Amino acid sequence: xxxxxxxxxxxxxxxxxxxxxxxxxxxxxxxxxxxxxxxxxxxxxxxxxxxxxxxxxxxxxxxxxxxxxxxxxxxxxxxxxxxxxxxxxxxxxxxxxxxxxxxxxxxxxxxxxx
Amino acid sequence: xxxxxxxxxxxxxxxxxxxxxxxxxxxxxxxxxxxxxxxxxxxxxxxxxxxxxxxxxxxxxxxxxxxxxxxxxxxxxxxxxxxxxxxxxxxxxxxxxxxxxxxxxxxxxxxxx
Numbered sequence: 001x002x003x004x005x006x007x008x009x010x011x012x013x014x015x016x017x018x019x020x021x022x023x024x025x026x027x028x029x030x031x032x033x034x035x036x037x038x039x040x041x042x043x044x045x046x047x048x049x050x051x052x053x054x055x056x057x058x059x060x061x062x063x064x065x066x067x068x069x070x071x072x073x074x075x076x077x078x079x080x081x082x083x084x085x086x087x088x089x090x091x092x093x094x095x096x097x098x099x100x101x102x103x104x105x106x107x108x109x110x111x112x113x114x
Numbered sequence: 115x116x117x118x119x120x121x122x123x124x125x126x127x128x129x130x131x132x133x134x135x136x137x138x139x140x141x142x143x144x145x146x147x148x149x150x151x152x153x154x155x156x157x158x159x160x161x162x163x164x165x166x167x168x169x170x171x172x173x174x175x176x177x178x179x180x181x182x183x184x185x186x187x188x189x190x191x192x193x194x195x196x197x198x199x200x201x202x203x204x205x206x207x208x209x210x211x212x213x214x215x216x217x218x219x220x221x222x223x224x225x226x227x
Binding site: 043088 | 147217219
């Protein structure tokens with residue numbers, strides 16, 4: 001059973017602060033890792049992906065991956081009220097059974113307080 | 115448009131009826147996926163297409179669900195004899211190829227009365 005675990009939140013941070021979102025996964029065969037943002041009533045929007053251990057930065061977003069610990073995180077710097085949404089962590093195998101489908105966590109709800 | 119297009123955006127139907135949901139992927143994307151998201155639940159994988167072939171149908175919940183893809187482009191998800199537990203948002207995603215990031219359409223909200 002492949003599982004992706006996220007704290008459901010809500011995670012509340014003040015405007016301008018760093019928001020830290022965490023995700024753990026159970027399938028050691030996972031090779032690709034994604035963060036999606038989902039506003040209420042909308043579909044998921046890809047914001048970051050990471051394939052290798054370490055950090056990957058894109059604007060205010062940094063994704064961090066530690067395959068040994070089976071841990072992925074997303075940091076949002078200078079958080080804005082418009083960042084308030086549910087953040088979904090997703091993992092993907094690229095070989096073997098169940099390849100290519102994304103396995104999603106249930107998401108962390110982030111609230112940025114003005 | 116440039117994104118994944120799904121239709122209809124909303125569908126209300128009576129229990130026992132058949133429904134067809136359509137997905138038009140991003141042009142040039144060879145991989146196409148169907149997921150569903152039930153109220154308060156996570157996204158659940160249904161089926162994956164590479165071209166017109168479906169190498170992974172493992173997520174289809176019952177034989178009432180089927181899908182096809184033609185011309186390496188448009189896909190249709192069909193649900194026969196709908197049940198109330200089929201009520202969900204059905205999301206389609208596409209990617210350039212199998213190991214590239216997936217981009218989602220706006221979804222079809224299906225309500226079974």
